[in-house]
Amino acid sequence: MNITFLGTSSGAPTRQRNVSATAIQSGRGKDWLLVDCGEATQHQLLRTRLSPQKLRAILITHVHGDHCYGLPGLLASCQLGGRTEPLTLVGPAAVWAYVQAVIEHTEMRITYPLEFVEVTDDLNLELFGFHITSASLSHRVACWAYRLEESQQQVRLDTARLAEEGIAPSPLYRRLQQGERVVLPDGRELNGADYCIQSQDSRAVVVGGDNDRPELLADLCQGAQVLVHEATYTDAVLQRVGPEPQHSSAAQVARFAQDQQVPALILTHFSPRYRSEVRREGELSIDDLRAEALQYYAGALYLAEDFETYTLDRQGEVHLVD
Numbered sequence: 001m002n003i004t005f006l007g008t009s010s011g012a013p014t015r016q017r018n019v020s021a022t023a024i025q026s027g028r029g030k031d032w033l034l035v036d037c038g039e040a041t042q043h044q045l046l047r048t049r050l051s052p053q054k055l056r057a058i059l060i061t062h063v064h065g066d067h068c069y070g071l072p073g074l075l076a077s078c079q080l081g082g083r084t085e086p087l088t089l090v091g092p093a094a095v096w097a098y099v100q101a102v103i104e105h106t107e108m109r110i111t112y113p114l115e116f117v118e119v120t121d122d123l124n125l126e127l128f129g130f131h132i133t134s135a136s137l138s139h140r141v142a143c144w145a146y147r148l149e150e151s152q153q154q155v156r157l158d159t160a161r162l163a164e165e166g167i168a169p170s171p172l173y174r175r176l177q178q179g180e181r182v183v184l185p186d187g188r189e190l191n192g193a194d195y196c197i198q199s200q201d202s203r204a205v206v207v208g209g210d211n212d213r214p215e216l217l218a219d220l221c222q223g224a225q226v227l228v229h230e231a232t233y234t235d236a237v238l239q240r241v242g243p244e245p246q247h248s249s250a251a252q253v254a255r256f257a258q259d260q261q262v263p264a265l266i267l268t269h270f271s272p273r274y275r276s277e278v279r280r281e282g283e284l285s286i287d288d289l290r291a292e293a294l295q296y297y298a299g300a301l302y303l304a305e306d307f308e309t310y311t312l313d314r315q316g317e318v319h320l321v322d
């Protein structure tokens, strides 16, 4: 499973960061889905290998502009690109009302099937190999987190048993793993199915929307390998700004991820006041957020940059792809 950040700024874009959008690509094939679609997400896509024709679903966390102003443009471009495949849109009811209003008032023509699924507490969707569930968050408008779980049936060869029976590794192993019957040089006949161990290998990522209470993600994070969550400010700035915007500080999210023992945490949605490169004295830096999170979280911590791709591998480990 790959996670590609197309926008990591909160509220407004900066020269380095566009507003929220995160692409999740399945471990199989080129199909992908998008979580949030801030303005100009389709422009960001042009700089990646993700094909809009392979986009299967868009999940919107909430109706604020920095999370969904890119939707109409992307939907329209899919039409212009000759899309015929269905597209599923998941989100709060307000998102659908907004999309329908744009379609109506701008006379946008969409002929491919566009299906809307309203997100609720008991969302339970199966989409091209992803099992998708949700949790309601705490923000100024109805806002959601999504958990995307990908399961694959794995067939492993019972090499310990083969060793015990004195069968040394050879090209026959591959045939046994495929369930074939093989005859050994000493005349013994083996049924591959007797030496295959079936296992379910599942990986899950949780992508939160804007939220000032990370603890609301506790259930969704059970057994997940990665949490992607906003860290709009440091604690000090959050104190100055006050609670009204209803965002989290890096410390809050880091403490939560540590409590839940989430193995990897990717922070995103940074206030534009934090610079990737500090040029003048007194400017706030992304490293301030990193340093704060590191005080509370001992897992694998990442601060997302636009166009970064992270892979969640079969062993459940996260790597930043070069």
Ligand SMILES: [Zn+2]
Pocket (backbone or CB within 6 Å): 010, 011, 020, 064, 066, 067, 210, 269
């Ligand atoms: Zn936001």
